[in-house]
Amino acid sequence: MRIFDMFVPENLVELLQFLDAHQSGVHLIANGTDLINRMQRRQITPKLLVDLTGLNEFKYVRREGGMIRIGALTTISELVASPLIDPRYSVFKQVAMKFGGPSIINMATIGGNICAASSSEDLLPVLLVLEAQVQLRSVNGERTIPLNDFITGKRKTLLRPNEILTETSLPELDTSSTCGYEKIGMRNSLIIAFVNCAVYLKMNNQTKNIDDVRISFNRTSGKIPQRAQETENALKGKRFNEQSITDAATVLRGELKLTSDFRASEEYRTEVAGAIMKRILRSCAQKLSGEQIIV
Amino acid sequence: MSKHLLNITVNGKKHAVVVQSHERLLDVLRDRLGLKGTKEGCSTGDCGICAVLMDGKLVNSCLVFAIQARNKEIVTIEGVGTAEKLHPIQRAFMKWNASQCGYCIPAMILASKELLDRNPNPTTEEIRNATSGIICRCTGYVKIFEAIKTAAAEMRAAD
Numbered sequence: 001m002r003i004f005d006m007f008v009p010e011n012l013v014e015l016l017q018f019l020d021a022h023q024s025g026v027h028l029i030a031n032g033t034d035l036i037n038r039m040q041r042r043q044i045t046p047k048l049l050v051d052l053t054g055l056n057e058f059k060y061v062r063r064e065g066g067m068i069r070i071g072a073l074t075t076i077s078e079l080v081a082s083p084l085i086d087p088r089y090s091v092f093k094q095v096a097m098k099f100g101g102p103s104i105i106n107m108a109t110i111g112g113n114i115c116a117a118s119s120s121e122d123l124l125p126v127l128l129v130l131e132a133q134v135q136l137r138s139v140n141g142e143r144t145i146p147l148n149d150f151i152t153g154k155r156k157t158l159l160r161p162n163e164i165l166t167e168t169s170l171p172e173l174d175t176s177s178t179c180g181y182e183k184i185g186m187r188n189s190l191i192i193a194f195v196n197c198a199v200y201l202k203m204n205n206q207t208k209n210i211d212d213v214r215i216s217f218n219r220t221s222g223k224i225p226q227r228a229q230e231t232e233n234a235l236k237g238k239r240f241n242e243q244s245i246t247d248a249a250t251v252l253r254g255e256l257k258l259t260s261d262f263r264a265s266e267e268y269r270t271e272v273a274g275a276i277m278k279r280i281l282r283s284c285a286q287k288l289s290g291e292q293i294i295v
Numbered sequence: 296m297s298k299h300l301l302n303i304t305v306n307g308k309k310h311a312v313v314v315q316s317h318e319r320l321l322d323v324l325r326d327r328l329g330l331k332g333t334k335e336g337c338s339t340g341d342c343g344i345c346a347v348l349m350d351g352k353l354v355n356s357c358l359v360f361a362i363q364a365r366n367k368e369i370v371t372i373e374g375v376g377t378a379e380k381l382h383p384i385q386r387a388f389m390k391w392n393a394s395q396c397g398y399c400i401p402a403m404i405l406a407s408k409e410l411l412d413r414n415p416n417p418t419t420e421e422i423r424n425a426t427s428g429i430i431c432r433c434t435g436y437v438k439i440f441e442a443i444k445t446a447a448a449e450m451r452a453a454d
Contacts, residue, residue, distance in 0.1 A: 005296040006316035006362060029360070036319075036358045037339045048296070049316065053363050077352070101428015102406065103343050106352040107359075 001039065006049045012057065015164070018050065020139045023161040026050055030073055031107040033100075034116045058111070058166055061085070067169040072111025076123070077102070079110060091179040091198070095122055098183040098196075111165045117151045121218065124151070124225040125198035126181050127168065129214040135167040136160075144169075154223035176211070177202035178287050180280040184272050186263070194264040195219045195273045201284040208240040208285070217273060221257040221266070230255040231277075245281050249274035299362045305330065306374030314361040321345050321356035323364075324371055332372035332401045336430075343429035346402040347371050353409045353428070372401035375408060383453070384408055387446035388439070395433035402429045407443045415451050417443075 006029075009015035019026065027046040029035050030053060038044050052058075058071040061082035068084060079085060080096045099105050099122045113123045114134060124147075132147040136159060147168070150158050159165060173179065181198045185191035195217060202212035213235045218225040234251040238244040252274050260266035301314045305328060312327050324330045324347070336344030338357045345356045348370040376382035384407050387393075394400045403426060410417055410425035417425070422443050423436075431439065 001317045001319070003297075003315070003317050006299070006360065007296050008299065008362060008365075029363075031358075032360065032363070033340055033355075033358050036360070040339050049360075051360075051363055097424070101343055102409070102425060103346045103353045103355045103428045104340060107354050 002042075002045050004046050004049055006051055008051045008054065010054070012055060015050065015052070015055070016137065016139045016162070019164070020162040022048065026161065028052055028115070028164065030109045030112040031075065033104055033108045034112060034118070052164065063172070066172050068172060070110050070168045070170070072109060072165050072167060074110050076105040076108050076110070076113075088173045088175075088178065091126055091181050094181045095126055095183075098122060098181075098185075098193075110168055114147065114150070114168065115157060115159060115165055117153075117155050117157050117224065120192045121225070122183060122193065122196060125196055125216040125218050126179065127170070128216040128225055128227060129179060129198045129200035130170045130173075131214070133169050134165055135169065136163045137166045138163040142166075148227070151224050174202075176205065176288065178284050180284045180287075182276040182280050184276060192263065193219055195258060195269045195276070197273060197276050197280060199277065199280040199284055201281065201288065203240055203285060203288050205289055208289075210235050210238050210240055210244070212236065213281075215252075215277060217256060217258070219259050219269065221259050223259065228252055228255055235281075240281075240285050245278045248281075249278055252277060299365075301361055301365055303361075303364055303366070304368045306370060312361075316360065316362065318361045319357055320347070320349075320359040320361050320364045320369070323361040324356060324369070330371050330373050334398055334401060336398070341430075342399075343406075344399050344402050346405055346429060348405055348409060351409070351412075353406055355428075370405065370408075372404060375404060382408070383449045384411065384443070384446040387442040387449065390445060391438045391442040393434065393438040393442040399429055399431045403431065403439055407446065411443070411447050411450055415454070416447060419444075 026048050029049045029051055058073040060071040061084050062069050063084055076096050076099055080092050085092050096105050113121050127147050133144050134147055134150050135144050179200045183193045183196040185193045197217050200214040203210055213232050215228045215232055216225055220226045231248050231252040235248045258266050258269040297316050299314055301312045303310050324333050333347055334344050336342035340355050340358045346353050347356045349367050376385050384404050406426045406429055422440050
């Protein structure tokens with residue numbers, strides 16, 4: 001480990017003032033599951049870290065104004081343990097199961113996962129289909145940005161040097177909508193995905209009409225999690241059946257550009273992407289119509 | 296900003312240590328406090344070998360800078376049992392010969408302890424999940440899981 005300094009602020013005011021005064025060469029560290037890994041691999045060599053872990057006011061999950069609000073320092077374990085994460089949000093339990101072992105999910109924070117803005121982050125596709133917004137704060141005040149706009153590229157976000165991410169908010173799901181997630185990797189735990197996919201589905205239970213659908217993937221060639229909007233449009237307004245999801249998978253094949261590396265080829269990933277998208281769509285539809293879920 | 300006074304409780308004992316920013320919890324436990332039971336594996340959070348309990352939760356001590364563990368309570372394998380008075384989990388690991396090279400065993404036992412403290416009667420699936428962050432390259436896990444089940448039964452009987 002290279003030598004560096006760490007600033008440990010006592011409170012939020014001190015933190016924001018420090019960041020405002022040191023606008024370059026500073027790295028923020030929450031629980032470090034991604035940052036320390038990258039420091040060990042010498043991918044980054046920060047001179048100055050700013051420790052966020054003392055800011056306990058950003059550890060919460062609450063329901064407020066039709067939104068689920070998640071404090072940036074909330075860990076994956078704390079999120080899924082929250083009573084607000086009821087069966088409608090079982091998608092977060094699916095993510096946590098595949099995210100990493102207990103020692104990782106006990107530490108990895110929601111805010112850290114977003115700010116890492118890496119194409120291997122398991123949580124991001126789910127937050128994208130849930131239309132998450134992020135709240136940012138600096139000495140100049142607060143601003144709220146849709147997550148879709150916040151991540152601009154691989155490891156690139158709209159976070160300014162004097163800002164921190166304080167909260168992620170999700171519009172609450174109604175009873176006719178649900179969300180699902182799937183991750184395929186070399187093994188079931190402790191692995192970076194070949195491809196992962198999240199789906200939000202709003203469906204009329206009687207007519208099986210797809211009122212709204214949002215689909216996102218990670219491990220894309222752009223190295224950021226992305227929505228598959230052409231595929232979404234191919235499904236919107238259709239009746240939910242095998243034919244409509246098979247047609248959507250064909251559209252997806254033309255739309256989705258996935259990365260290719262030592263883990264898996266693009267061809268293989270694309271094949272898997274279509275298959276898991278169909279699988280998640282089926283399980284979401286079954287969940288909404290109250291049938292037994294076969295995953 | 297390069298040196299900090301770290302107040303930390305390890306295995307019930309309070310310590311005040313001056314640490315440098317780049318020292319990890321793992322370094323403080325092993326090199327400052329001499330608790331060599333916690334092992335270093337990959338150093339990048341992939342193998343789980345360096346796991347300890349921090350405020351009752353399993354964490355990788357290679358992924359925690361020491362100063363970030365300020366005012367926390369840490370339990371290492373040295374705080375679980377002693378050679379004279381083994382913890383039921385340690386006895387069960389011995390009974391099942393669940394340890395081969397032994398390098399992952401401190402972490403395995405701490406992960407088991409964390410599980411059994413909150414769930415006295417776990418299913419095999421729950422045991423697999425609780426230990427899923429720790430890689431053992433010797434055993435194939437079968438004896439480890441059997442040992443955890445035996446320990447669970449023994450701990451339930453003792454209650």
